[in-house]
Amino acid sequence: MAHKFNVRNAGILDSPDRIRFLNPENNLDEIELSGEMVLADLGCGTGYFAIPASFRVKKVFALDIQQEMLEILRDKIKKDKISNIEPILSNESSIPLSDNSIDVLFMANVFHEIEDRDSILKEGKRILKSHGKLIIIDWKKAEMDFGPPVEERLNEREVILICKSNDFELYKQSYPGLYNYLLIFQKTVPGKEKKLAEKISSDKYFHEERKQHSDIDDLVKKTLEDRKKRRQQQLER
Template identity: 70%
Template sequence: MPHKFDVTNAGILDSPERIQFLNPDSILDKVRPGREIVLADLGCGTGYFTIPASRRVKKVFAIDIQKGMLDILGEKIKKQKLTNIEAILSEEASIPLPGNSVDVLLMVNVFHEFEDRGSILKEGKRILSVNGRLVIVDWKKMEMELGPPVEERLTAEEVISICKNNGFEVREQSDAGLYNYLLIFGKAGIKKKLEEMPADRYFHGKRKQYSDIDDLIRKTVEDRRKRRMQQTGR
């Protein structure tokens, strides 16, 4: 069973050196969350990602199974007078949010800690909107002085395979600093669904809902529009 990062070590999560190898703003630049979106930071810890994310989006749900972590985050929220973060205590295999309520589900250095990855991914699918994105940052599986024991880590390919088996398709893969990788997933089959969706309904009826569409989906829609222009001249 993978071990949990204990709240007694919470100081490590906020150590000033951390930014040198895991910079939340550089990672959020790659994720490009829209201003109007709702983001959930699952396994938020002391809010190392929650707080920078809250400055970019409409609302952040900061979720963790350790109350001690949320207490530390609560102090920061108060001190910095942040108004768009809701801290939520969760249980191991569930995410206490309504269905279709989140546009980006962020998991930083927590995927390898989950006891039941299948259940968490099922919950992830449930709470994510149709175009929602699952963003996983985790430790590279190699020996290094920092982070969890190498035998508890997963390679990016292992994470991709687990997510694929649970209804997600990988859209982007890159390094997230020296020691971590970044994976961005969408719900499997969404591209096909959008292609089947009439362009007019998409553009006029659903525009707001899809304000955070990623490049892949945006391209799909543009292609549809071009095709329609060619066919109808409008």
């Protein structure tokens, strides 16, 4: 059985230090989100991505198989008076959402934990609208002092192959975080020209030099200010 992130470590998911290497805003910037969209965050955990995403889209379904994670998220939603996130208890191999109801299916650091990826991708195809996008952010397959053990990780090529065999075509590949990759897929539309990946998978990106923010407090402050601005814009729309 695939190892699941333990809810007892939920604090790690919300650690301010996490913004330094996996900034949710930078990752969400990679996806073309708009105020009309419905996003499903599968394996949402405590809402590290679901909350900032809720400032950019119409509605977020936040799904997880661990009720305790959803309880933490519910407390945050209540405290911050967020009205467009709906937490839902999900199932290991199925997604309790209606057919053709979702614009974006988002999974961050979840894909490597899923037992039956083919079933989840089949479900993804069912719930996504025809233009829908599948976003997979996951750990690079490299030895690190943190994160899941290397043998449980999948590299970009493996994920692309699994998705391809389930009729998802790679649309974009990028590296907005130091230790993670971000892949965007679209449902394969038979007969239509397939879009090419923007970048070719390569381990060299792992060694790419990245501009690092040295002062984490400034970074956290800026991220929260940006988020506040987005919420304001959303309310004014």
